[in-house]
Amino acid sequence: MDSIRIRGGNALNGTIPVSGAKNAALPLMIASLLTDDTLTLENVPHLADVEQLIRILGNHGVDYSVNGRRENQDKGYSRTIHFTARSIVDTTAPYELVSKMRASFWVIGPLLARRGEARVSLPGGCAIGTRPVDLFIDGLRALGAEIDIESGYVVARAKNGLIGARHRFPKVSVGATHVLLMAAALAKGETVLENAAREPEIVNLADCLNAMGAKISGAGTATITVQGVTSLSGARHRIIPDRIETGTYALAVAMAGGDVLLEGARADLLESVLEVIEQTGAEITRANTGIRVRRNGAGVEAVDVTTEPFPGFPTDLQAQFMALMTRARGQSRITETIFENRFMHVQELARLGARISLSGQTAIVDGVGQLKGAPVMATDLRASVSLVIAGLAAEGETQVNRVYHLDRGFERLEEKLSGCGAEIERISA
């Protein structure tokens, strides 16, 4: 298994291009199941999760072709991909495929809407909590689906099609909002979703569905209205820049020091994060070409953070922010409210000399003067990159093992960081 070796201590200076958002690309690719026409997606990041989803969609009958690679760019850069689901050849999403990636469970929405049936394995994904699927099941039942759990599979049927309804999510869920949007797009009549997720990836999906002929309004607010249509067409749609990747590199600069332009980043997708980073003492400039992050020799201030659904501070940046706080002057309290088990990075950061204690859902971080390099183990996607950030500022060598997690969500991470002066390399097993 590959690992990443970092020699810490270098400041980051230069430009990092921001890739297309993984968490927008996945639902958008799944939306290709809703039409027999071609859905063309631009700016699809080259990631293990995208490759895995291509395999899963292929199993249902989705053909794909890749083009649009920018000149002088090699394998591994964001691409334009055409997806065509001329016919759905299989409505079962098997355990072997779905268990590797949680978002693949979301095929249940379009399969049910287009074919009136779906048999989808209960999902896997990052080990950050129990992550049930009750909100999906309740929502699809509200649209008239009959749902049973059989041998680890969610079996859903709507022989006469789905029927629009008013549905209030008892809890905000990004995935359940994606799925209900896709299902309601082809349901009969009007669907009103209340307490919907407001994440930018939801807006990106709704914009794409509308370009395909759906009638969706209110995406980006807590109440989304969908007027069902009988069929959807193809479209061409661009994936938004990755706000989690943006925040990750912004935190890396705040940690290591330096001056970096995050090219193509959109500040409006992560204002709450940028404000927190400014409070830590880094300077943020919102420019037309991206976001510039600077930190000179000054110390890092301690800031308290609580994760929340958008527009609050994202759980997907909690681990990276904790890495920064290990170097802060004083104590910071980081409270995780989205996932009950998302502190796996705490013990690994401790190997580098961090002082962190847990009290329920809050991590109390006492800043230390200097981290020291050590071998560490990546436990999930964002935890992995938090260890990279810590390694960039640690004295000596840090080896991050089990980096396949990183490859799920960060396009060309080593290349982007070494291009800004970091001493970082992949060691292939």
Ligand SMILES: CC(=O)N[C@H]1[C@@H](OP(=O)(O)OP(=O)(O)OC[C@H]2O[C@@H](n3ccc(=O)[nH]c3=O)[C@H](O)[C@@H]2O)O[C@H](CO)[C@@H](O)[C@@H]1O
């Ligand atoms: C591929 C993708 O986009 N993944 C993101 C998505 O995950 P995902 O869509 O899985 O996360 P959700 O928003 O659904 O989860 C939020 C909370 O709701 C709970 N829940 C969810 C569904 C359900 O049926 N029942 C239930 O109780 C979850 O366990 C969690 O505690 O949003 C998360 C929250 O921003 C991010 O961390 C993930 O990176």
Ligand SMILES: C=C(OP(=O)(O)O)C(=O)O
């Ligand atoms: C938790 C994440 O992904 P997933 O929902 O696919 O597990 C993530 O992107 O940080």
